[in-house]
Amino acid sequence: MSFQCEHLSKSFALRGGFVQALEDITFRVGEREFVSIVGPSGCGKSTLLKLIAGLLRPSAGSVVLTAASDDERPASALVFQEHGLFPWMTVLENVAFGLEARGVGRAERHERAMAFIASVGLAPFAHAFPHQLSVGMRQRVGIGRAFVTDPRLLLLDEPLGSLDAQTRFLLQEELLKLWTRSRSAVVYVTHDIEEAVLLGDRVLVLTGRPGRIQGEITVPLGRPRKLEYAVDERVSAIKWQIWGMLEEEARRSLALASREPLPAEEGAVP
Ligand SMILES: Nc1ncnc2c1ncn2[C@@H]1O[C@H](COP(=O)(O)OP(=O)(O)O)[C@@H](O)[C@H]1O
Numbered sequence: 153m154s155f156q157c158e159h160l161s162k163s164f165a166l167r168g169g170f171v172q173a174l175e176d177i178t179f180r181v182g183e184r185e186f187v188s189i190v191g192p193s194g195c196g197k198s199t200l201l202k203l204i205a206g207l208l209r210p211s212a213g214s215v216v217l218t219a220a221s222d223d224e225r226p227a228s229a230l231v232f233q234e235h236g237l238f239p240w241m242t243v244l245e246n247v248a249f250g251l252e253a254r255g256v257g258r259a260e261r262h263e264r265a266m267a268f269i270a271s272v273g274l275a276p277f278a279h280a281f282p283h284q285l286s287v288g289m290r291q292r293v294g295i296g297r298a299f300v301t302d303p304r305l306l307l308l309d310e311p312l313g314s315l316d317a318q319t320r321f322l323l324q325e326e327l328l329k330l331w332t333r334s335r336s337a338v339v340y341v342t343h344d345i346e347e348a349v350l351l352g353d354r355v356l357v358l359t360g361r362p363g364r365i366q367g368e369i370t371v372p373l374g375r376p377r378k379l380e381y382a383v384d385e386r387v388s389a390i391k392w393q394i395w396g397m398l399e400e401e402a403r404r405s406l407a408l409a410s411r412e413p414l415p416a417e418e419g420a421v422p
Pocket residue numbers: 164165166171172173191192193194195196197198199200
């Protein structure tokens with residue numbers, strides 16, 4: 153499988169004019185690669201995922217997903233910012249739904265969904281409804297529902313964005329486990345710099361309006377990723393490097409002045 157965005161641009165018609173959301177986005181995702189995209193709110197992250205998923209049509213450029221001719225898996229699956237579970241369906245029905253949409257028969261989809269639910273420790277909740285679960289559990293079900301269809305490319309739009317820091321930390325690890333056991337490549341959108349680094353093989357930094365790729369960083373951490381990496385000095389260095397790419401725009405959006413160089417410490421060696 154290979155996936156490529158080539159010179160992708162998108163503008164929306166708005167009140168007689170246009171809003172340009174993305175400009176000239178080019179990148180590639182390899183087989184089973186995990187690519188993070190980090191950027192501030194409004195830089196076009198969700199728009200980019202919708203273009204890749206085929207829910208929106210690009211104004212210019214193209215999205216190309218190629219696979220071996222015997223690869224029957226769905227091209228892509230998108231998990232929205234909100235988990236998007238159906239409130240009137242149980243956990244089991246929600247997870248099975250992704251398979252139903254692909255035409256898998258009833259008995260098989262229940263068996264596969266149940267096996268998946270059991271494998272992530274949610275069996276006791278298989279027949280619960282979303283409102284009976286914690287927010288974190290709902291998010292796990294939403295992510296699970298995407299993984300169970302075994303897509304070639306899984307598109308995740310800030311899937312942990314609404315969670316408290318502790319839950320989020322644990323679910324990052326859980327998500328990586330699911331990915332390791334799957335065959336999917338992942339494009340993971342987040343506004344959290346640390347999350348982008350801890351999860352990704354590469355981080356693309358998207359900024360501006362319209363959003364453009366500001367830079368790309370390869371993350372030199374091994375797999376499996378451990379929670380301890382959060383305090384690894386290589387992670388701090390990369391976070392600082394990414395912050396350097398985002399800072400000016402973040403300040404502009406708050407009408408703050410540029411950062412002044414720190415005064416030299418007295419007695420410091422120049
Ligand atoms: N359907 C739409 N119609 C008009 N403008 C849109 C639409 N979807 C997104 N936009 C605009 O495109 C820009 C990028 O939005 P979005 O992709 O949601 O950013 P992000 O996910 O990074 O917060 C914003 O300025 C937003 O208002």
